[in-house]
Amino acid sequence: MTLHVLCVGGEDHALRIPFLAALRSRGFRVSAAGTGAALPFSNSGIEYHRYDFNRFGARVADRLAVGQLSQLVRGIRPDVVQTFDTKPNLLAPLAVRGAIPIVRTINGMGWVFSSAQLKALAFRPAYLALQRLAACWTSATVFQNKEDGDFFRRYRLLGNSPAVLIGSSGIDIDAFDTARAQAPSTAQLRTELGLGDDEVVMTVSRLTVQKGIPTLLDAAAIVREARPGVRFLLVGPRESEGPFAVDQALIDRYAPHVIALGARSDVPALLGIANVFAFPTEYREGIPRVLLEAGLAGVPIVATRMPGCGDVVVENCNGHLVPPRDPRALAAAILDLLQDPARAKSMGQRSIALVRREFDLNVVADRYADLYRKLILTGRRSEDPAVLSRDIHEDRRVSQHGGKSP
Known part of the structure; x- marks a missing residue:
């Protein structure tokens, strides 16, 4: 049957x-x-x-x-x-x-x-x-x-x-790996997005207040004061989010070092240009799929200490966990990873085995x-x-x- x-x-x-x-x-x-x-x-x-x-x-x-x-x-x-x-x-x-x-x-x-x-x-x-x-x-x-x-x-x-x-x-690991293998080179993506040699902090999320986007924008300004050569990529829908959507004028206020790309179908490829993945959610998440994708791509993660995030991110192992709605803590954690690329890369590599084993x-x-x-x-x-x-x-x-x- x-x-x-x-x-x-x-x-x-x-x-x-x-x-x-x-x-x-x-x-x-x-x-x-x-x-x-x-x-x-x-x-x-x-x-x-x-x-x-x-x-x-x-x-x-x-x-x-x-x-x-x-x-x-x-x-x-x-x-x-x-x-x-x-x-x-x-x-x-x-x-x-x-x-x-x-x-x-x-x-x-x-x-x-x-x-x-x-x-x-x-x-x-x-x-x-x-x-x-x-x-x-x-x-x-x-x-x-x-x-x-x-x-x-x-x-x-x-x-x-x-x-x-x-x-x-x-997460379909074979499909993710295939998408990465077939993607344009990181150099092509950087050229397409006008990033040059800038470091990249990326988030994939609905662009809503509850997903912590205003907190991330404030953190971006703090990070840029310490490291001017950092760009923030926001990947995800905004217009479809109704009353929860972040005002486009607020995002524009942080241009050009913050770039809102909208919803994209090439997230596995985009993760290849990220130095840090930031996930500032204020939601009680299940297990955020985007954290699994970032982990599988070997990108070190900074996420908020909310349900679901701690199932993927282990403090000082494969990333950092910070309080929600705290831009200074978020910025400090991002800077910690950017300032020590070798350590950050090692932390990101630890996520790969975790995702493959558990998810x-x-x-x-x-x-x-x-x-x-x-x-x-x-x-x-x-x-x-x-x-x-x-x-x-x-x-x-x-x-x-x-x-x-x-």
Whole structure:
């Protein structure tokens, strides 16, 4: 019997196509539902269904999305529904209501759970209530880092569903290496971007306040005072970020030593010109994919001490961790790496082995495949969640030891 997994996400769901392809290679039938364009999925031979929701609010739109997802699930009848991102994690369980096993992956906690703004704090009780309601129809909740799992337990957001730790959505190492090998030379990229011989600090992120971009801009000014020959590259979308977007006028104020490139499809190549990768997020991240890409490229990292970042960056090993919203600390950490290139290069090299060992797409896909099969074959709805969670981890240990319990 071929098990059918429907994977539900948001507008950047195409980033998970390698994960979906890895599931397919393990014998699953895979389809996807998201709010973005269909072309990347059709190019990969993945059945795709578009639905609509507004990630900035809009209760009416959310109700319509629930209806669309309910109709979709009734029509294609998958064996398992897998969700990613804050709103799909809430909307899909409300749409399915226990008819089909749902696995929710908490890949970050979103603005409501990350921000200390009064508006976010005001929304938080409603979102906590929605999380508890969604948990009533959730078969398993996957966490990408331990801190998020602890948060859900503390606020009793799991219901009766077991918690499973699977770090990240995985990174396709072969595809990343191929993209790097086929990329233009670093000299060509430097010429294209007008960088000359300047040192480069790069970030890949949505250009929002919550991702720490204003803090990075302030840090850039501090770094430039000490080392004038440093350029900062901001890679990622701004216009699509609605009320959270950083004002373009603020970015322009720091030109020409700060360059906003917009969204790019050649991030593996761009990482080849970076001396330091900066990730100043104020979000509770899952496991940030961009940190895995920077690590795989061997670039030393400066990130904020937020959930998810510490799963990739180890202080004074492969980079630095600094407090969020602290431009002076961020600047000091960046300068520390720029001032000792040999040490910085050594630190960056340590990330390569870590990413290949812990976050390889094949490792992650195997863990999800184990979970899906366990849910189907054991009839999750009638099992004690503690037993299911224990069995999942036991199966993983057996497979890792050649079929024998350690």
